Amino acid sequence: MREWWRDAVVYQIYPRSFQDSTGDGIGDLPGITSRLEHVADLGADAIWLSPFFTSPDKDMGYDVSDYTGVSELYGTIADFDALVARAHELGLKVIIDQVFSHSSDQHPWFVESRSSRHNDKADWYIWADPKRDGTPPNNWISIFGGSAWQFDPNRRQYYMHNFLTSQPDLNFHNPRVVDALLDAMRFWLDRGVDGFRLDTVNFYVHDARLRSNPPSDWGDFPGNPYEAQNQIYSKTQPENLDVLRRMRALTDEYEDRMLIGEVGEMGDRQVEIMGEYTSGKDKLHLAYSFAMLSHDYSPGHFRRCIQTFMDKAPDGWPSWSFSNHDVDRHVSRWTQHGGDPVATAKQSIALLTSFPGTLGIYQGEELGQTQTDILFEELQDTANIAFWPDYKGRDGCRTPMVWEANADNAGFSTGTPWLPVKAPQAANAVDQQQGRNDSVLAHYRSALAFRKQREELRFGETSFLDLPHPILGIRRSTDTGSLTALFNLSDDIKQVDIDGTPTGPQNADVENGKVILPARGYVFLETPPASSAKAD
The missing domain is CATH 2.60.40.1180 (Golgi alpha-mannosidase II)
Incomplete structure (x- = not known):
């Protein structure tokens, strides 16, 4: 039997921005449930929900403080159960994010870990002594800027954080940590989820010897110092595969479940890791990377990504997408130097459906949605504020879904939305495209329907x-x-x-x-x- 995910179209929902049902300006689980018919009518096979877990929201939910709790911003566990039930009624699988490489610093595990060097969870996170001169143990850099090490005066040690200082990295060399994360996965599997999207899946295991990374081969110094290093020690360690095998063994206990991993890497190496992590039948079912989430809109680039994967992992399985919650929307990226956005949007879905593998669609791209211009005073993604204005952060791709062009906030919320709905985006609303054969929405529906009809495109x-x-x-x-x-x-x-x-x-x-x-x-x-x- 061919697994459902192999030819699936996965529609990513960013819960904060999909549909607000309460008027507080923030999308929620009941709001998502009320709009699932739109996703089913599009021709998608599954939804991927970005984090809705209990969190202080320093990184918009990617800093989890309870892996089995639902944030009150989004609703309740009963609301989640209702969402899953409705999705399944509509023939949609449900995939949820799992942010395991790091937690919030408010997670009870970290609160206990930092309390002393001698407690039950003292080694659940990555702690290291300072050098004799007080500097961090090595040269690792955070993706969000500065050192990847934060000094804690209570323990008189540094803890590692690949992202914000409020997102300490878990220690995957400790099997008890992996046990606890597997328990969290089992909780959601028992509630009927069909799969997990594993955030930063190659970041789990670090070099136990804490060796410094060598410099990368850069010409002009990059805008983010993180890119000046070749991260051969801070991530993508061989032991990472053992963690993936344990996760796969768990999901294999359940019928028809899947694991998709996000590979965070630079250059051609990211596609190679996709292949390595999906080869065989004991690790991830499929993986995606940022390879096609770039500004490169050339035949050679698309061909090289696909060919590299096929060469490196003939028995692996890829997932390809052009947009998500972390990058500028592809219509804006690919028309930055000219080109018609509508024609580009229509072409992009035809292009995506021609690729082998599982396909990913990010909410709003089926409307030809463009990047929102966010002003400094509107900024919510403060994680990247250090790089403003050269990099304006991720808010521009996270603005609310637009349903009705002339309604308040384009039908997203009756209150003040957490990010503004601006006129260029509202003009692309669903109600303006519904019933129009020449719309981007109609092209997405017809392209996905054509793919379902043609075994050549699916298999x-x-x-x-x-x-x-x-x-x-x-x-x-x-x-x-x-x-x-x-x-x-x-x-x-x-x-x-x-x-x-x-x-x-x-x-x-x-x-x-x-x-x-x-x-x-x-x-x-x-x-x-x-x-x-x-x-x-």
Whole structure:
């Protein structure tokens, strides 16, 4: 039996920004439940919920203080159960975030750990003595700026934090820590969740000897000093695989559950780790990285990501997405230097459905949503404030979902929303696109429906056509058929000579073996498996 997740489309919901049911300006679980039909009608197979757990919200829920509790901002455990029940009624699987590499400093585990060097949880976090001159034990850097070490005067030691100082890293070298996290996972599995998205999955285990990282090969010094190091010791350690095996063994006790991991790494290495972490049948079911969440909108980049994964892990499984809650929305990234946002949005879903693996969609992208321009006084993502204004943080991709263009806050909330709903975003509201065949929403629905109809796109083997920049040609084949997809990743008209019959969603003219692709154009063709193509 083929597992459901292999050809699934996973729709990411950022709970704080999806739908507010109480008027306090913050989205919540009942609000999500009330809008699940939108997700089902889109053609998604599953939802991924970003954290809704008990948290002081220093990093918008990615600093958990109770792994089995629901934050009062979002509702109750009964609200969560109702959400799962409704999702399952609609045929949607439910995947929830698990933020295990670190906890909040308000988690009872850390409160006890920092109380002394001699307590039951003294070694549940990563503690180290200062050097003789009082400086941190090594050169590791936090992603959010500054040292990855924070001095605690009570223990007279430093604790490690890859992110905020209020997000201390757990010590995965201690098997009791892993036991406790597995207990938390079991709690949610018993409540009916279908899978877990594992945050920063390659950050779990650190080098036990605390060796300093070497410098990376940078030219101009990067905007974030974290990128000046090659993090060969602070993360992605071999022992990480043992943790993943324990997690996989737990989920395998339940029927039809899955693990998807977020790989946080730089360069081609991130795709290699995706392969390493999903190869075989004893680790993650699938993984994704930031490889396609970048500004690189070129045929060579997309081909290299997919080909590298296929080469490194022929028995592994990838997940690809273009946007999420951590990066600028892809329509804005890919039109930064020109290009039509609507045409780019329509092309992007056709492009994504041509890729092998599991697909991820971030709330609002099905509307062609663009990045919101957040002013300094509107800033909520203070984790990245040190890099303002060169980097304005993640608020611009986290603004509320827009449902009704002319309603207060575009139908998100009757109160003051936690982030503003601005006119450029409200103009993309669901009600403005509903029933319009030329809308971005209609294109997403038709593209996902076409993918479900075509075994080539869901299960087929993948190969690439050797076409010059800016044309990407990708072929998906089964024993019974072959589809060739062509994408013009430029703002100029391009021609490709190829025999084939157009099918499914398209933005191209096809006649007598010639395909004319307008700016950001695309087409799917029924083609013989061995057919060739030539671009002019």
